Amino acid sequence: DIVMTQTPLSLSVTPGQPASISCKSSQSLLHSSGRTLLFWYLQKPGQSPQLLISEVSKRFSGVPDRFSGSGSGTDFTLRISRVEAEDVGVYYCMQTIKLPLTFAGGTKVEIK
């Protein structure tokens, strides 16, 4: 199975400040199609997860542009340029290149 590892486990951020989450996979997520199958989800408190970013860097519809994703191969990063109160929750990265699909353990983001 592909192991997904996120750091840090938790993050406390002052509103308006940037935040960054790292995600590493145990195997390359570059598919033969040329797509890199790394996704980011946010689970806000008491809610179902929601898609933020697909294929490393494609923001999903309605996702603010303060969210950005980058990376390649096995190393990826989610950045929030200016954290807002509504960004609190647990962020998960996920790989879909190989079954079983696997999520990282998540990063909890809270506001200072």
Place this chain on the structure above:
Amino acid sequence: QLVESGGGLVQPGGSLRLSCAASGFTFSSYWMQWVRQAPGKGLVWVSLINTDGSRTDYADSVKGRFTISRDNAKNTLYLQINTLRAEDTALYYCVRDRGWSTFDMWGQGTMVTVSS
């Protein structure tokens, strides 16, 4: 939207059938999947099914005990869960896959609790 139902409290070894009613989109055009989340824990992929039900896959932890299926005429996804174990206790989410296992729509989840 996706609305799950069918969860509940069941004894070890018991069975349940979870349902996920889809609306607002052409259900038969999408692969569908199940993801679960144990209380206070992270997300775990469970199973997938293609558009016509001819292809299914499962996490090793549920293989042989869970069966995913769909009824496109009823716009409904199912998960038959048998021989339940305490470690199956979780909130089960139905998710829409828009391609490459991109989960662009999630239900609110249905809770399964396995306890004697």
